[in-house]
Amino acid sequence: FVLFVIRAFLNGLGLTYIGMIAAFVVTFSNIFLNWVLIYGNLGFQAYGVDGAAMASSLAGFIGMVVISLFLLKREVLNYLKSSGKFFDWEVLKEIFYLGFPPGVDGVLTNLAFLIFTKFAGMISTTALAASSIVFSIMTISFMPGFAFGIAATTLVGQALGAGKIRLAYQGTFRAASYSAFLMGFVGLVFIIFGKEIISLFSTDPIIICETYPALFVVSLIQVGDAYHMVVGSALRSTGLVYWVMVVYIFVSFFVMLPLGYYLGVHLKYGTVGLWSSVFVWILSMSVAFVWKFRKKEWVSIRI
Incomplete structure (x- = not known):
């Protein structure tokens, strides 16, 4: 959920390439973690279907961490500083x-x-x-x-x-x-x-x-x-x-x-x-x- 929210926010700023980077990270992380957790490679236990679920969850978390780091970009920080209050009921109603x-x-x-x-x-x-x-x-x-x-x-x-x-x-x-x-x-x-x-x-x-x-x-x-x-x-x-x-x-x-x-x-x-x-x-x-x-x-x- 957090990943999609941040991605939508960055898309609104015109930084659509960041969402693409996060998608690549999630996809390749998912493939790698499936290989590790489903089949029990690199010393891990073979979890089968449960491993696929764990891999998807971990890949999503990795993607969230990666896309969150882009919130530290200068143009994002400048926008956040100029946008006023962090929490605004009027903005929440509009959302x-x-x-x-x-x-x-x-x-x-x-x-x-x-x-x-x-x-x-x-x-x-x-x-x-x-x-x-x-x-x-x-x-x-x-x-x-x-x-x-x-x-x-x-x-x-x-x-x-x-x-x-x-x-x-x-x-x-x-x-x-x-x-x-x-x-x-x-x-x-x-x-x-x-x-x-x-x-x-x-x-x-x-x-x-x-x-x-x-x-x-x-x-x-x-x-x-x-x-x-x-x-x-x-x-x-x-x-x-x-x-x-x-x-x-x-x-x-x-x-x-x-x-x-x-x-x-x-x-x-x-x-x-x-x-x-x-x-x-x-x-x-x-x-x-x-x-x-x-x-x-x-x-x-x-x-």
Whole structure:
């Protein structure tokens, strides 16, 4: 928790590279400690699954220590000195106001995808395995969207603070276009080499045939996914956190889930029918977020 809080604070200051360093430290520490604690290397006892849990906890602690050291950087200390009181109720209320909606939509969106996974299990065990593979593969694609979303959040926050509305607007769409290029390219790779990539997870021809059409469908909408992730992050940064929350909840529970059940379970289109609802989910949110951002209602919001 402390690691994520400090990382978000440093991102707000524009020091996003520090979060990357901490992520590298956590990842490589986790790999090393897994090797030591799971298998009992370097004289340690082999703890198995318990060792994996201990390794993850220790790696997170190491990452927290490393990122905390960067709080001693001159620009961070200068900001802390100029920010006034260490504890301020007004600031705390503002943090809650801005942080509560993303927390709610995050929890409910994850719940929606748990129900989505339940639908996959209702279709067949093959569909459940196929959906799990699609989820795993797509994590590669949305990483650029996540990264450029952080960039857009930082850029918009700093630009609005400086009164540079044009920079906030143009910077957001530039970040979204860069993300769209990268995610679109990854989507194209998935379309061309999808079956080969799926075979890394399963060599069962039935699972490959079940998985590829679904992967193909979501690969087609990766450009839209880029705009959904980046522009959505920018909207949150402008203060429209409750509007974004409502869109996520509505599209997840009243568009994606009913459509996924209808196509995948009721009409028996299987995995590809189920994942077609994700295509519509991404498309709906990307259109809604771009439309809202282009209206520039956020210009008059004061945070």
